[in-house]
Amino acid sequence: xxxxxxxxxVVLGALLIYAEADFPAWASSKSPANAGELSQYYxxxxxxxxLVPNMVTAVLADxxxxxxxxxxxxxxxxxLAIFAILGTGVMREKxxxxxxxxxxxxxxxxxxxxxxxxxxxxxxxxxxxLYVLAHGHxxxxxxxxGGVILAASFIMLELSSDLRAEAAKLTHRMSIWLGIIGIVxxxxxxxLSLFFGGHFLDYDMLQALFPLDPLMARSHSMLIVEVxxxxxxxxxxxxxxxxxxxxxxxIPDKQA
Amino acid sequence: MDLQTLxxxxxxxxxxxxxxxxxxxxxxxxxxxxxxxxxxxxFQAAVILFYVSLASKEHGTDIPxxxxxxxxxxxxxxxxxxxxxxxxxxxxxxxxxxxxxHEEEHVKHSDDHDAHAxxxxxxxxxxxxxxxxxxxxxxxxxxxxxxxxxxxxxNNPLPHVLMLTAIVVGVATLGVGLxxxxxxxxxxxxxxxxxxxxxxxxxxxxxxxxxxEEEAAAQQE
Numbered sequence: 001x002x003x004x005x006x007x008x009x010v011v012l013g014a015l016l017i018y019a020e021a022d023f024p025a026w027a028s029s030k031s032p033a034n035a036g037e038l039s040q041y042y043x044x045x046x047x048x049x050x051l052v053p054n055m056v057t058a059v060l061a062d063x064x065x066x067x068x069x070x071x072x073x074x075x076x077x078x079x080l081a082i083f084a085i086l087g088t089g090v091m092r093e094k095x096x097x098x099x100x101x102x103x104x105x106x107x108x109x110x111x112x113x114x115x116x117x118x119x120x121x122x123x124x125x126x127x128x129x130l131y132v133l134a135h136g137h138x139x140x141x142x143x144x145x146g147g148v149i150l151a152a153s154f155i156m157l158e159l160s161s162d163l164r165a166e167a168a169k170l171t172h173r174m175s176i177w178l179g180i181i182g183i184v185x186x187x188x189x190x191x192l193s194l195f196f197g198g199h200f201l202d203y204d205m206l207q208a209l210f211p212l213d214p215l216m217a218r219s220h221s222m223l224i225v226e227v228x229x230x231x232x233x234x235x236x237x238x239x240x241x242x243x244x245x246x247x248x249x250x251i252p253d254k255q256a
Numbered sequence: 257m258d259l260q261t262l263x264x265x266x267x268x269x270x271x272x273x274x275x276x277x278x279x280x281x282x283x284x285x286x287x288x289x290x291x292x293x294x295x296x297x298x299f300q301a302a303v304i305l306f307y308v309s310l311a312s313k314e315h316g317t318d319i320p321x322x323x324x325x326x327x328x329x330x331x332x333x334x335x336x337x338x339x340x341x342x343x344x345x346x347x348x349x350x351x352x353x354x355x356x357x358h359e360e361e362h363v364k365h366s367d368d369h370d371a372h373a374x375x376x377x378x379x380x381x382x383x384x385x386x387x388x389x390x391x392x393x394x395x396x397x398x399x400x401x402x403x404x405x406x407x408x409x410x411n412n413p414l415p416h417v418l419m420l421t422a423i424v425v426g427v428a429t430l431g432v433g434l435x436x437x438x439x440x441x442x443x444x445x446x447x448x449x450x451x452x453x454x455x456x457x458x459x460x461x462x463x464x465x466x467x468x469e470e471e472a473a474a475q476q477e
Contacts, residue, residue, distance in 0.1 A: 002284070002285035005281060005284035005285035006281065006285065008284065009277050009280050009281040009284065009285075010277070012277060012280065013273055013274070013276075013277035016269075016273045016276070016277075017269075017270070017273055020262065020266050020269045020270070020273070021262065023266060023269055025265040025266065026265055026266055026267060026268045026269070026309065026312070027312045027313055027314045027316075028313075028314065029313040029314060029315070029316070029407075029408040031310065033310045033311070033412060033414075033415065034310070034311070034313055034412050038414065039407070039412045039413065039414045040407045042413055042414060043320070043405060043407040043410045043412075043413065044402040044403075044405050044407060045402050046322075046413075047322050047327055047401055047402075048400040048401060048402050053321050053322040053324075053327055054319075054320075054321045054322075055320040055321065055322070055410070055413035056319075056320055056321075056413050056416045056417050056420065058413075059413050059414065059417045060417045060420060060421070064417060067421065068421060071421040071424070071425050074425050074428065074429075075424060075425060075428045078425075078428035078429055078431060078432050079428065081432050081435075082431055082432055082435040085432070085435045085436055085438075085439050086435045086438060086439060138321075139321065140319050140321070142420075144420055144421065144423075144424045145420075148424065233424060236428065237427070237428075240427075240428065240431040243431075243435060244431055244434050244435060244438070247438050247442070248435075248438065
């Protein structure tokens, strides 16, 4: 029993609970977070400024566009870092305490029922992912959520069958490229508005491409940007899963 | 402040504090690196819960989305019916019914502009674009809705946005942490902290090395 650490944790918890008395009550609309000028502005003006009913999507893809762009880059960088840390399947360490496994999930102990039902479920999950992605403007959803659901469908497939055989269909190289494509879609769309005389990620200026209205240009630009996010998030989540579950030995046999 | 108020009106903070302390305790006192990382994940979940709970308002919607009635008032069943009946009749009827008047404007607008709107705006005659163009017409015809919105009726969108990205980035960085542990395990054969420290101290005896491969090879020669 770690007495010292437990005491520290309990004292910290007691202090925080003591401080609770000064916190605003739960669900109070007068709390600093809710009564703040910024959130009030968002709630009042988002529909007039962007024509997007879902405030979260509008703030994510438009008002905080820079933040979301670099969050996407962080996800991509994390994928690359995992790739660099665990290696690409061909191990360089000569002396390791744990020898490289001969096979990863190559034996077929998989249940037939699980495999077949997964195969039936996967298209439905992918369709739902696309729905969540495309309907992010009008209902809860968007690039991050749709991308993660899409990745989950592939992960299900790989959990229920041979990891390496599945990895041969959508290779690691492809995953990295899809991640890059996602970031290029996002950053490229932001850069495009520079050519029409706006600022970076200033979607109003793209009305020349959508001959409708500056507001509709904003609304559609958000969808395009979310598609970029979905590309990166889905491919990198799949990559992270593969690398972690196999300890870096997930590269398909024919490439190794 | 009595205990009941502290418990009931601040329940979200209680859960947040308990989860956070569990996480911190795991980070500090666990010997197993995976358990440490899981403590970090619990800590992160506590912070996310804290932020999201801050966003809620007593009379707010569950999710910060404008209801359909607010942004498309002409789609109300009664008003629609009224317009259908009166659309060909005298203008007096529209003066009485403000919303119906707006609807008429909207209809006229789309009638007038449909011809060349088809040409210059509707390259793509997809249903979504049609609806979008109508939305624009509607938007032009109506006053902005900002003044008719009470901010207390909607949950705060900002914490939701911050946590939405934080969750995904948190998963990605958690993956980096787990991959580092896997690498440690590959080299030292253990994920227990004390065993790893022992292995580092005995590194030269066991033939295990922390040096890069080339240097190690050079030393052996």
